Amino acid sequence: MVQYYYDKYTAITNATYKDDAPWELVGDNSVVFGNWRTSYDFITSNSYSPGPTYFTGPVFVGSIAYAAVGTYVERYTAIYTVPNSSTDLVLAQIHKKVITKNSLLSATYNKGALVQSNIPAEDGTYPTNGRHTDGYWYVKGAAVGPLPPGTVINQPYSSAGNGGRKLVRLSNGTLMSAVKSSDNRLYIYKSTDNGSTWANVLSQSIGATFDIAAVARGEEMLVVLTLPTGINFKVCDVNGWKTSEIAVERNQTAVGNVSLAIDPTNGHLHAVWASKNVSYPNCWNLRYSKSTDEGVTWSAVEQVTNYNQGADYNVTTPAIVIRNGYPLIVATHGYGSTSRNILAFTTAFADKAYSNVHSNWGNQVVISGGAVVQNFPSVIVDKDGIMHVAWHTGPYGSMYRIMYSVSTNGGKTWEAPTILVSTPLDIRNTSITTDKNNKVSVVYQEILADPTNQYDLKVASKASGGSWVFANITKTNGSGSPNEIDASTLYDATFSIQFGEVPPMVYMEQGKTVRYTGTFTTNVAPTIAITSPTNNQTLYENDTLNISGDAYDADKDQSVTVYYQINSEARKVLATNLSQTQISLSKQLTFKGGKIYDGETALTGILADGVAHTLKVWAEDSEKASSAIVERTFYVVPNRAPLLTVDAVVPSGVVDADKFKISGTASDQDANSTVKVTRRINAGNAVEFYSGAGGAWEFEITLSQLVVGQNTIVIEVIDNYGAKTSKTVTLNKKATKTPILQSVARYKIEPPKGSAKGVLLFIQRDEELDMKVELSMTLNGEQEQYETLTPANTAPVQQGVVEDTFEYEGLEAKQNIILKITPSRTDLSFNHKIHLISGAVD
Numbered sequence: 001m002v003q004y005y006y007d008k009y010t011a012i013t014n015a016t017y018k019d020d021a022p023w024e025l026v027g028d029n030s031v032v033f034g035n036w037r038t039s040y041d042f043i044t045s046n047s048y049s050p051g052p053t054y055f056t057g058p059v060f061v062g063s064i065a066y067a068a069v070g071t072y073v074e075r076y077t078a079i080y081t082v083p084n085s086s087t088d089l090v091l092a093q094i095h096k097k098v099i100t101k102n103s104l105l106s107a108t109y110n111k112g113a114l115v116q117s118n119i120p121a122e123d124g125t126y127p128t129n130g131r132h133t134d135g136y137w138y139v140k141g142a143a144v145g146p147l148p149p150g151t152v153i154n155q156p157y158s159s160a161g162n163g164g165r166k167l168v169r170l171s172n173g174t175l176m177s178a179v180k181s182s183d184n185r186l187y188i189y190k191s192t193d194n195g196s197t198w199a200n201v202l203s204q205s206i207g208a209t210f211d212i213a214a215v216a217r218g219e220e221m222l223v224v225l226t227l228p229t230g231i232n233f234k235v236c237d238v239n240g241w242k243t244s245e246i247a248v249e250r251n252q253t254a255v256g257n258v259s260l261a262i263d264p265t266n267g268h269l270h271a272v273w274a275s276k277n278v279s280y281p282n283c284w285n286l287r288y289s290k291s292t293d294e295g296v297t298w299s300a301v302e303q304v305t306n307y308n309q310g311a312d313y314n315v316t317t318p319a320i321v322i323r324n325g326y327p328l329i330v331a332t333h334g335y336g337s338t339s340r341n342i343l344a345f346t347t348a349f350a351d352k353a354y355s356n357v358h359s360n361w362g363n364q365v366v367i368s369g370g371a372v373v374q375n376f377p378s379v380i381v382d383k384d385g386i387m388h389v390a391w392h393t394g395p396y397g398s399m400y401r402i403m404y405s406v407s408t409n410g411g412k413t414w415e416a417p418t419i420l421v422s423t424p425l426d427i428r429n430t431s432i433t434t435d436k437n438n439k440v441s442v443v444y445q446e447i448l449a450d451p452t453n454q455y456d457l458k459v460a461s462k463a464s465g466g467s468w469v470f471a472n473i474t475k476t477n478g479s480g481s482p483n484e485i486d487a488s489t490l491y492d493a494t495f496s497i498q499f500g501e502v503p504p505m506v507y508m509e510q511g512k513t514v515r516y517t518g519t520f521t522t523n524v525a526p527t528i529a530i531t532s533p534t535n536n537q538t539l540y541e542n543d544t545l546n547i548s549g550d551a552y553d554a555d556k557d558q559s560v561t562v563y564y565q566i567n568s569e570a571r572k573v574l575a576t577n578l579s580q581t582q583i584s585l586s587k588q589l590t591f592k593g594g595k596i597y598d599g600e601t602a603l604t605g606i607l608a609d610g611v612a613h614t615l616k617v618w619a620e621d622s623e624k625a626s627s628a629i630v631e632r633t634f635y636v637v638p639n640r641a642p643l644l645t646v647d648a649v650v651p652s653g654v655v656d657a658d659k660f661k662i663s664g665t666a667s668d669q670d671a672n673s674t675v676k677v678t679r680r681i682n683a684g685n686a687v688e689f690y691s692g693a694g695g696a697w698e699f700e701i702t703l704s705q706l707v708v709g710q711n712t713i714v715i716e717v718i719d720n721y722g723a724k725t726s727k728t729v730t731l732n733k734k735a736t737k738t739p740i741l742q743s744v745a746r747y748k749i750e751p752p753k754g755s756a757k758g759v760l761l762f763i764q765r766d767e768e769l770d771m772k773v774e775l776s777m778t779l780n781g782e783q784e785q786y787e788t789l790t791p792a793n794t795a796p797v798q799q800g801v802v803e804d805t806f807e808y809e810g811l812e813a814k815q816n817i818i819l820k821i822t823p824s825r826t827d828l829s830f831n832h833k834i835h836l837i838s839g840a841v842d
Contacts, residue, residue: 004120004121004122004123004140004141005117005118005119005120005140005141006118006119006120006121006125006126006138006139006140006141007114007116007117007118007119007138007139007141008114008115008116008117008119008126008136008137008138009111009112009113009114009115009136009137009138009139010112010113010115010136010137011109011110011111011112011131011135011136011137012109012110012111012112109131109137110137111129111137111139112137115136116173116192117192117193118141118193118194118196119173119522120194120521120522121556122556122557124556125556126138126140127140128140151198151513151514151515151516152177152179152189152191152198152506152513152514152515152516153179153187153189153198153200153513153514154512154513155181155513155514156181156182156510156511156512156513157179157180157181157182157187157508157514158179158180158181158182158486158508158514159177159179159486159487159488159506159507159508159514160485160486160508161211161212161213161257161258161486161488162257162317162319162376162377162378162429162430162431162486162488163213163257163258163259163272163317163318163319163320163376163377163378164211164212164213164214164224164257164258164259164260164319164488165213165214165215165260165488165489165490165491166178166179166212166214166488166506167214167488167489167490167504167505167506167516168214168215168216168221168490169216169490169492169497169504170216170218170219170220170221170237170238171216171218171219172219173192173194173522174190174191174192174219174238175190175191175192175194175195175490175504175516176188176189176190176191176201176214176216176221176236176238177189177190177191177198177506177514177516178212178214178221178223179212179506179514180206180210180212183205184205184206184207184208184209184210185203185204185205185206186202186203186204186205186206186210186212186223186225187200187202187203188200188201188202188203188221188223188236189201190238191516192238194520195504195516195517195518198516201236201238201239201240202236202240202241204241206225206227207227207228208227208228209228210225210226210227211225211226211255211256211257211258211273212224212225212226212258213225213258213259213260213271214260215260215261215262215269215493216262216492217262217267217294219237219238220235220236220237220242221235221236221237222234222235222260222262222269222295223235223236223260224248224258224260224271224273225258226255226256226257226258226273227255228254228255229250229251229252229253229254229255230247230248230249230250230251230252230255231247231248231249231255231258231271231273231289232245232246232247232248233245233246233247233248233269233271233291233295233298234246235295243295246295246296246298248271248289248298248301249273249275249287249289249301251277251278252275252276252277252287253275253276253277253278253281254275254276254284255273255274255275256273256274256275256284256316256317257273257274257316257317257318258271258272258273258274258318259271259272259273259318259319259320259329260320261320261321261322261327261493262322262493263322263325263493264322264493264494265325266292266325267294268290268291268292268322268325269290269291269294269295270288270289270290270320270322270327271288271289271290271298271320272286272287272288272304272318272320272327272329273286273287273318274286274287274314274315274316274317274318274331275287279303279306279308280303280306280307280308281308282307282308282309282310282311282313283307283308283309283310283311283313283314283315284307284314284315284316285303285304285305285306285307285314285315286303286304286305286315286318286329286331286345287301287302287303287304288301288302288304288327288329289301289302290327302358302360302361303358304329304345304357304358304361305345305356305357305358306356306357306358307356309336312334312335312336312337313334313335313336313356314332314333314334315331315332315333315334315343316331316332316334317331317332317375317376317377318330318331319331319377319378319379320379321379321380321381321387321493322381322493323348323381323385323387323410323411324348324385324410326346326347326348326410327346327347328344328345328346328348328379328381328387328410328411329344329345329346330342330343330344330345330366330377330378330379330389330391331343331345331377332374332375332376332377332391333354333374335354337371338370338371339368339369339370339371340369340370340371340372340373340374341365341366341367341368341369341374342365342366342367342369342374342377342389342391342403343363343364343365343366344363344364344365344366344387344389344407344411344414345357345361345362345363346361346362346363346410346411346412347360347361347362348362348410348411348412349362349410349411349412350362351363351364351412353365362412364411364412364413364414365414366389366405366414366417367391367393367403367405367417369393372393372394372395372396373393373394374391374393374403375391375392375393375428376391376392376428376429376430377389377390377391377430378390378391378430378431378432378442379432380432380433380434380440380491381493382434382438382440383434383436383438383495383624384438385408385410386406386407386408386438387406387407387408387410387411388404388405388406388432388434388440389404389405389406389407389414389432390402390403390404390420390430390432390442390444391403391430392427392428392429392430392444394426394427398424399422399423399424400422400423400424400425400426400427400428401419401420401421401422401423401427402419402420402421402427402430402442402444402460403417403418403419403420404417404418404420404432404442405417405418420442420460420468421444421446421458421460421470423446425446425447425448426446426447426455427444427445427446427447428444428445429444429445429485429486429487430442430443430444431443431444431487431488431489431505432489433489433490433491433499433503434491434495435492435495435497435498435499435503435520436492436495436496436497436498436523436623436624436625437463437464437498437623437624438463438464438624439461439462439463439464439498439499440461440462441459441460441461441489441499441502441503442459442460442461443457443458443459443473443487443489443503443505444457444458444459444460444487445457445458445483445484445485445486445487446458454482454483454484455483455484455485455510456472456473456474456475456484457472457473457474457484457485457487457507458470458471458472458473459471459473459501459502459503461499461501461503471501471502473487473502473517474507474517482509482510482511482512482513483508483509483510484507484508484509484510485507485508485510486507486508487505487506487507488505488506488507489503489504489505489518490503490504490505490518490520495624495625495626496522496523496525496625497520497521497522497523498520498521498522498523498623499518499519499520500518500519500520500521501519502517502518502519503518503520504516504517504518504519504520505517505518523555523621523623523625524553524554524555524625525553525621525625525626525627526551526552526553526560526579526619526620526621526625526626526627527551527552527553527619527627527628528549528550528551528552528562528617528618528619528627528628528630529549529550529551529630530547530548530549530585530617530630530632531548531549532546532547532548532549533545533546533547533615533632533634534632535632535633536633536634536635537632537634537635538634538635538636538637539591539634539635539636539637540591540636540637540639540670540671540672541591541592541593541637541638541639541670541673541721542590542591542592542721543590543591544588544589544590544591545588545589545590545591545596545615545634546586546587546588546589547564547574547585547586547587547588547589547615547617548585548586548587549585549617549630550582550583550584550585551575551583551585551619551627552580552581552582552583553579553580553619553621554579554580555579555580555621555623556579556580557579558578558579558621558622558623559576559577559578559579559621559622560576560577560578560579560581560583560619560620560621560622561573561575561576561619561620561621562574562575562576562583562585562617562618562619562620563617563618563619563620564587564615564616564617565615565616565617566596566603566604566613566614566615566616567604567613567614569603569604572598572603574587574617579621583619585617589603591607591636592639592721593638593639594606594607594636594638594639595607606638607636607638608636609635609636609637609638610635611635612633612634612635613633613634613635613636614631614632614633614634615631615632615633615634616629616630616631617629617630617632618630637670639670639719639721639722639723640668640669640670640723641719641723641724641725642666642667642668642669642673642675642694642717642718642719642723642724642725643665643666643667643668643669643717643725644664644665644666644677644715644716644717644725644726644727645664645665645666646662646663646664646715646727646729647662647663647664649662649729649731658702658703659700659701659702659703660700660701661698661699661700661701662679662698662699662701662713662715662729663696663697663698664696664697664698664715665694665695665696665697666690666694666695666697666717667694667695668694668719670719670721673693673694673719673720673721674691674692674693674694674719674720675690675691675692675693675694675717675718675719675720676688676690676691676717676718677689677690677691677697677715677716677717678715678716678718679699679713679714679715679716680713680714680716681701681705681706681711681712681713682707682711682712686714686716701713703733706731706733707733708733708734708735709732709733710730710731710732711730711731711732711733712728712729712730713728713729713730713731714726714727714728715727715728715729739828741824741825741826741828742822742823742824742825743822743823743824744820744821744822745820745821745822745823746818746819746820746821747818747819747820747821747837748816748817748818748819749817749818749819749841750817751815751817751841752841754815755813755814755815756777756813756814756817756841756842757809757810757811757812757813757814757842758807758808758809758810758841758842759775759777759806759807759808759817759819759839759840759841759842760805760806760807760839760840760841760842761773761789761804761805761806761807761808761819761837761838761839762803762804762805762806762836762837762838762839763803763804763806763821763834763836763837764797764801764802764803764834764835764836764837765801765802765803765804765823765832765833765834765835766800766801766832766833766835767796767800767801767802768800768830768832769823769825769832769833769834770823770824770825770826771804771821771822771823771824771834772788772821772822772824773788773789773804773806773819773820773821773822774786774787774788774789774819774820774821774822775787775789775806775808775817775818775819775820776816776817776818776820777808777810777814777816777817778814778815778816779814779815779816780815780816782816784816784818786818786820787808789806789808790806791804791805791806792805792806792807793805801835806839809842817841821834821837
């Protein structure tokens with residue numbers, strides 16, 4: 001869509017409120033006056049303005065104007081009791097009405113004071129000439145087009161010094177630029193209209209040739225600048241210096257270029273510079289320091305390189321960026337008369353391709369140029385953590401070149417350099433940058449092939465995944481035109497703006513002017529608020545990790561995606577919606593089996609117990625602007641198997657009792673757990689005999705449940721989350737076969753009518769079998785009483801088998817009828833038996 005410039009103003013409010021709230025006493029005040037007056041007016045400072053004459057009696061004094069206080073509107077009035085005597089006190093009771101803003105009856109608005117001008121935004125984002133929902137008044141202006149070069153200062157000041165950025169953008173949109181004059185003064189300028197006009201913020205005499213490097217931090221510009229023998233750090237804002245000079249380095253014999261970077265994740269500052277000192281007087285080397293407290297103090301300086309062989313052994317023109325908390329420095333490296341290289345130094349790995357490098361710093365070759373000079377590298381890290389470096393080289397034979405390389409692994413290895421430009425004309429001084437969409441721009445200066453023989457600025461740009469596109473930035477006109485050189489592009493490590501065809505930059509019209517050019521659009525990053533989970537939550541088995549909160553993006557016509565991530569696992573989508581919509585966040589994750597699940601989908605591997613795990617939640621809009629990442633730490637306690645103990649089994653080993661008990665205890669270490677205990681005998685089914693929170697248990701085993709020989713009794717405890725523990729008891733049942741001469745068989749007779757007075761029995765037996773027959777007939781609950789029966793008749797049935805007939809008649813019917821038969825033999829070799837028992841009851 002077409003973009004327009006909008007001017008932003010305050011909105012003047014003329015409001016009428018509903019005045020029906022009751023008066024409320026605020027408090028009593030006593031004031032002594034030397035002269036009595038007829039009236040006393042209450043004012044906001046809680047003092048009283050006397051009138052012309054004194055009088056007596058209570059007086060009502062009218063209310064003051066409405067005043068907004070927080071979310072309320074308040075009115076005040078005062079009632080005074082004025083005494084007759086000049087020695088008495090004036091008693092004042094102060095009252096107020098509290099009227100909510102919902103009591104607003106009507107309001108009109110008018111344009112107030114200018115807040116900010118030339119805000120680029122898509123058509124319709126703000127009113128044409130009216131009050132917006134944000135409470136400000138907007139006026140629509142001209143359409144946004146390519147911004148012509150604006151004059152920072154019409155003086156022959158310098159933006160030279162490739163490694164140190166000279167242009168920054170504050171969080172409130174103000175552009176600030178640091179330049180230096182030929183008489184060694186530092187100047188800082190600001191622009192609140194996106195570079196159209198500039199105003200001086202401060203100037204300071206440094207006293208010797210120096211270099212400057214600047215970064216933005218919120219609404220502040222942080223500056224490091226070189227001295228003849230060291231480095232200073234200072235902070236300024238749109239009004240001037242906020243701090244005095246803080247020493248970073250001293251006691252150097254010479255100082256060259258300086259570069260400064262800020263880690264956007266924690267605000268740590270990292271500085272690198274080239275210098276000579278008494279330890280290494282013959283060569284330029286790199287030195288480094290960092291600050292973790294916003295520049296108040298700086299770490300002990302590290303000597304990154306330590307060459308001292310002579311004039312051909314130097315490391316110069318450093319430039320620094322931060323990736324994943326680690327600094328990366330690229331610099332020009334001269335190693336004798338036949339080696340001119342671009343080196344990358346970082347503490348992220350320990351590899352060293354060259355000697356003369358401090359043990360804390362690894363280094364890798366970006367390009368080994370041999371005898372061809374490689375100069376003035378410029379480096380960035382894009383939004384995806386890819387490092388990009390550009391530099392110029394030449395002459396290479398008869399050609400000059402702009403070179404470019406990338407590293408995807410933090411500077412450990414570099415891709416083979418790409419030749420962006422190759423020309424027989426002089427070409428130099430690259431400045432590389434990137435925007436929030438990872439569009440990379442390399443600005444450089446090239447001598448024109450015309451009679452003027454002047455430098456012009458050009459840019460090579462490449463969108464993410466695209467090809468390089470080349471364009472002119474400036475064009476000299478005639479022999480009197482100055483060189484346009486030493487561009488310093490804007491590099492924003494928060495990636496909050498999108499570049500146009502030409503990135504924002506300051507540059508020099510040599511010997512004449514410092515100018516600004518470039519176009520960009522702003523995009524407000526989404527915001528996010530997380531109400532749960534709380535920090536340091538501990539998850540037990542089947543516990544839930546609830547993610548809730550909301551996200552919002554104030555920009556128009558964008559989509560917003562909210563992501564969450566656990567540890568270093570792949571990010572997951574939490575919610576997606578349109579911008580300018582309050583996006584509610586809700587997700588319930590479950591911890592089970594040692595992993596975090598979304599429903600039935602595992603989001604993690606097995607999580608370690610006792611280790612802090614991290615949940616990250618953030619929102620990202622369709623232009624890749626990201627909210628702050630909200631982090632919550634949590635811990636997990638994976639479900640542990642329940643505990644089971646089994647007491648010593650008595651009898652032990654060999655079972656020789658009719659029955660016995662097996663006992664023990666079951667428990668679980670985890671919170672909110674219950675357990676079940678089962679036993680399984682041999683191949684039988686498991687039988688549950690205990691269920692509860694844990695404790696002692698026991699069960700009984702009878703001899704008949706065991707088989708002759710070895711028996712296994714498996715006792716198993718399982719918790720309510722499925723974890724199990726089991727123990728096995730092994731027992732032997734010994735079969736003891738002892739021949740007997742006599743046995744007893746008992747039979748209970750159940751009469752069809754429930755009771756009987758008489759019994760008729762027929763027993764068929766081997767004729768040689770001795771047998772005793774007894775009968776007990778009692779009432780239910782009575783003790784058994786047996787009478788011996790004698791056969792009323794014995795008759796043969798077949799050869800060797802006879803049938804005895806028994807008859808019994810009682811006096812009354814009884815319910816409990818027991819027949820006891822006792823067969824016996826006199827010789828163990830006899831094998832006589834009973835063949836049939838039958839009969840009837842009456």
